[in-house]
Amino acid sequence: MQDRILLAHGSGGKLSHDLIEKLFLPNFDNPILARLDDSALIELETGARLAFTTDSYVVSPLFFPGGDIGKLATCGTINDLVMSGAKPLYMSASFIIEEGFPVADLKRILLSMRKVVEESGVKIVAGDTKVVGEGAADGIFVNTTGVGLIPEGVHISGANAQPGDMIMVSGTLGDHGIAIMSQREGLEFASSLESDCAPLQGLVARMLEASPEIHCLRDPTRGGLATTLNEMAAQSQASFLIEEEKIPVRDEVQGICELLGLDPLYLANEGKLVAVVPPYAADRVLEAMRGHPYGKASVVIGQVLSDHPGRVIMKTTLGAHRLVEMAVGEILPRIC
């Protein structure tokens, strides 16, 4: 382990996982944390099953095409709850603000948060504000922590993938990552690109209506699709085979990726999900996804196999097979 924290420790990829495995789990070991799903699953004595999840948001710039830190912070935590099959109910919001931050910007951020929670039926019931001196933070950081209720009969975990399951994504990949990067780097030609940032409770509710037997759900945020699939392959001890030509990427995103040497598989998404669904339910779930505004471009991208447990393999457009690894370095710091 390094002596100093690196940007890549916050990438969501390999070094983030190292930090969790070498520092966090040894100190806070308990079966709930050790599941390493997007949300913790808490079973109360009263029988209720709660989903519980936290994220701090440090995105830069604070305002970007398609959203801002407030929209991101509310969508992100709602989506983490939803990825456990929970109905998101309550949220806390905690702000660390740099002295001198414009109140008008704070108002814009709060209004974005309000729109998302109103759309999702979530209530912000607890909050906190800290202010630090000029130069001790970069504008504003937002933490949101959410609580949801998991309906009976729903059992979703990254550990539940079974050989034969179909792997689906709910739309184009990399939009958030490229929107942030374009804004940051002042890439004018990319000005039409927007972040996909969106709350996914409605989409998932429809998928669960179509089939409560969905095995895994996860939103490919930091670290992108490649990291998300690797996490689930490791948790499930199965192999994930995906086909490059089926992975939906916008032409503009593909173009910028080629220009800058980026791989859309590793770019962050904030309004997309990966679903792993048993084959007999796949058509119904896919149809339900396509019927929802946030899932119109849903497609099957591959299948779960048993031959290389813990591995993600991609059949390239040329017909070759290559190993898809978890993100190692940090491509785009402060993407969320």
Add this chain to the structure above:
Amino acid sequence: MQDRILLAHGSGGKLSHDLIEKLFLPNFDNPILARLDDSALIELETGARLAFTTDSYVVSPLFFPGGDIGKLATCGTINDLVMSGAKPLYMSASFIIEEGFPVADLKRILLSMRKVVEESGVKIVAGDTKVVGEGAADGIFVNTTGVGLIPEGVHISGANAQPGDMIMVSGTLGDHGIAIMSQREGLEFASSLESDCAPLQGLVARMLEASPEIHCLRDPTRGGLATTLNEMAAQSQASFLIEEEKIPVRDEVQGICELLGLDPLYLANEGKLVAVVPPYAADRVLEAMRGHPYGKASVVIGQVLSDHPGRVIMKTTLGAHRLVEMAVGEILPRIC
């Protein structure tokens, strides 16, 4: 309202309350948030009553006599749960770390957190780590968000004070504020002073055993006793009369306060509570408090009256009565 965020917006005092009333409540208005207690009270369909609370910690320095940011972040959130009468159960921990932060310091912080959660029987079940570039944060910021279960028959709120109730504190005031300030300013002569930072679930459990009819509990953190009493007086629409000579303050704290022109009533505490208890239960509760290691120096400091609703009045050592107002400016930024 100002155009820019000031340090005092994070003080816990008057400007913090302005921010809540003018920006947060209008956007996120709901009856749970509007109660403005230390924890939100969530009633699930299954009948369970959950307490839910969040805080971000930005204390400087990160390590101080009697604790560090990790101990503070776990104790603080446990205490906010406990102040609603809840048994603290689960916690999330989210870190914003500056690139280059020593891993050895992170280890020390995690170990402190571990000690507190082990002492309190709380499980850290969800986490997140973000890393920002050098200069974009000051070392490390920690958010903790907690969930607890409120036992049947317990109804504690800052709004429940009744005329005739006795007002108690669980020990000396201002220790945390002066410990931080001494460390920050390099006041060598204060080197024996330690923060009172402690998790109070054991103390409160004993108090509730003695009498479940405690009306209000609150920990006088940012803004100190003066701000806490003002909050409860406003929520309860009662007046709080306290007696200066009964307020316990260590000699060293009093001395530094006189030297630096500070008032111990406004200094932060991180291991103390204020209890408002009906007169018939006061003796039992006080005895229970004194029987616990964190409440040995508990005393009655005053009584709730009905004559000046929303006001806090202090009978001074000279026998005069003066109004005690909520903290207005920021005395000690980044105290927690």
